[in-house]
Amino acid sequence: MFVYLLKMIACSGLLYAFYFFLLQKEKMLVFNRFYLLGAVAVSFLIPLTLFRITIETTVLQQPAFVPSGTASSPVTAKHLPFIDWLAVLVYGMILLVSLVLLLRFAYRLWTVKRIIRKQVCQSFYEARIVLSVEDCLPHSFLKYIFLNRAQFERGDIDTAILQHELAHVRQKHSLDILLIELIQIMCWFNPFIWFYKKSIQLNHEFLADHAVVKRTGNTQGYQRLLLKNVYVNNSIPLASSFYFFTTKKRLLMLQLHQSKFAVLKGLLLLPLLGALIGIFSEKVYSQQEVKRFSPPRIVKDLSENDILEYKTIMARDYSKTAKGYKMDKDDYNRAKYLYDHMTAEDAKTVVNFKKAKIFVRPTVIRDARVEQPEHPGATAEEMVEYKKVENSLRVPGKPGSYRGADWAASERAADLYSNKMTEEQRATVRKMPPPPPLPGRDQSAPVPPPPAAPKNGKQLAPPRIVRDKKNRAFTPPKIINDERTRFTPPKIVKDTAK
Structure with a gap:
């Protein structure tokens, strides 16, 4: 388990380094969004990949005979169960911190739900605007856009700001935030997860800015709006805020155009994945015998x-x-x-x-x-x-x-x-001799000779079939030549009826 965690952290770090040095400054916003999410998932899967490598070995056949007296079942030594208390302590601490982070995450969700339930809501395209009486900056979560009620009623909120938050709702950026939050709860010990979260949030702002500029067509006016509202507010949890602290990077991204080498940089991801699979995947080596070894044959x-x-x-x-x-x-x-x-x-x-x-x-x-x-x-x-x-x-x-x-x-x-x-x-056995004769029967007695011909020269008539009182014909015994018991032929009865 410990080796798997180390491999997972190393994979996530290398994939983030590829994004940081090659993809971060490219205007491939949609590609970068799914790359960041996919890189986190791939870093979990690559260490679980299993490859079987077969090594051919030549083994000479050496049949042998092992007497049954020497062949016995393997004796297994009884060992007392070993408990690695250090591993128990480390994993227990990881679970404890994850439980605390999970409770905090649940509390923040409950806070957002309570605000939605208590405040006034109204429809705005595919979203719903939540007018809060408390002082808050424009932000969005799921399909809700949170605004200050007094500023909204006075008309102090610019239309571009509403379009920016609406872009967050339409592109479902909150789902990305929820996913990375859950991963962060489970893998809080992975330092690269925190970098992934910040990069995902920044990429969301790039996507929303691009959507507003594409709709209005006024890039310079939108840049002046960003400069006008530069300040930071971290009091809003789980929200995609318009007033993000990376305003400088957002301004630079608005001026960039997609470079000619952007696609080539994206294709470099394929050899990187191949190298990661080759380095961090699990390998099982098995030997294939060219000539199979004949195991000793256990005989009696x-x-x-x-x-x-x-x-x-x-x-x-x-x-x-x-x-x-x-x-x-x-x-x-x-x-x-x-x-x-x-x-x-x-x-x-x-x-x-x-x-x-x-x-x-x-x-x-x-x-x-x-x-x-x-x-x-x-x-x-x-x-x-x-x-x-x-x-x-x-x-x-x-x-x-x-x-x-x-x-x-x-x-x-x-x-x-x-x-x-x-x-x-x-x-496997020895042939038995024939069984002894039945009691009362002398096998050495000679077979009686056939009856002699009559003296008067008359031919003997064939034996007459004798029937019993129920008119059933007599069935002669079946003649079987058996070496063990000498067969005594039936007595021929002369018909005197004629």
């Missing part, structure tokens, strides 16, 4: 059984004839998953999977379906369920060996592996 530590399982797969599938490894797709995916999730130390103790010569056997089509079809994927809960069953059946120290379990658990695991998991999910 593999257990001893997982390492032993990887070694078993590589030893079992090694082919001496091909001097490489011949493995099916499940073993390949499983071994690749285990090797990718090893730490650097564990990877040095096993066969390098990436450098090994591996041949993946083609998928064998058995029965009438393809093994391990692709599925939408098992949910996280189902994967946890499968791993629980796998861990419960695994024989310690013997990778790939499983002990018997209840038929329902094994059947559930087989269903998840074959009908739910995707290829990526299957690679």
Whole structure:
């Protein structure tokens, strides 16, 4: 906040210096009016301007594996809240002074309103003349022109003076005064705001003088009127007074003509604004990596059984004839998953999977379906369920060996592996053996031979469809070739009706 205030003061000072040295003596009255108001606003906005500057940096890719034991959430130290009492004191003083100035501003507005309500008013073109019984000089505020009642009734007030105050009303100069007053209340510590206020008031007088001369066409007569009424009165708050203390500057401005370099001086404002934005704007530097750095991949530590399982797969599938490894797709995916999730130390103790010569056997089509079809994927809960069953059946120290379990658990695991998991999910687990046979069924019993042909040489008639009492046809069982349970064909009943 303190840096922003310093930048704001510096911007307002440089913009006012540009007006003071280049624009103040030029007869660009309307341009100067809006320049002074705009310069105050711009001095607030330029320090708030934000620019993002991207710096390209070259970063080499260095992927790494970080065990889960070493990867942890960042520890944030607890710090007690720090209170900068000096900043609190400074900002408190600024707010206190601003509050006092705001109360004074409100009181002055209330004073003007009370005068308007108590005095006699009458219309005058777009304005209303307030005839005050108190001794006052001609001045204007908003749409009201304040005059001394006795002087107005005697006709002592010149018509040019009324035209001057009417020009203030028509050009709404009071709005500029109110705006700069509010800014002065908030930024009373900015010394340049006071210079802006005086310059705005002086420019208002230039504009009103120009309007009177343009209407009457008598420049010399108006100058004599100014010399006749040279004195100062500061007792009227928030007013654009005809008798302003800068009469000398007003007389000189009436004699000036617009120079040939006025427009050129106005154009010099553009490079000034560019320089101010470049100096006082807020800049944020961000780095753009030409080669993005691969952050360390946090993986889980593999257990001893997982390492032993990887070694078993590589030893079992090694082919001496091909001097490489011949493995099916499940073993390949499983071994690749285990090797990718090893730490650097564990990877040095096993066969390098990436450098090994591996041949993946083609998928064998058995029965009438393809093994391990692709599925939408098992949910996280189902994967946890499968791993629980796998861990419960695994024989310690013997990778790939499983002990018997209840038929329902094994059947559930087989269903998840074959009908739910995707290829990526299957690679993260070990394929379970088929479930044990159902109780009471002997899988080793041979399949009964087909019935022999009749001795009399007659051909057997096709089996007759037997219907039950409700005349419903018997639906033969659906023949499914299942490796886990041997199917017993239905008994063929000979039709004796014929």
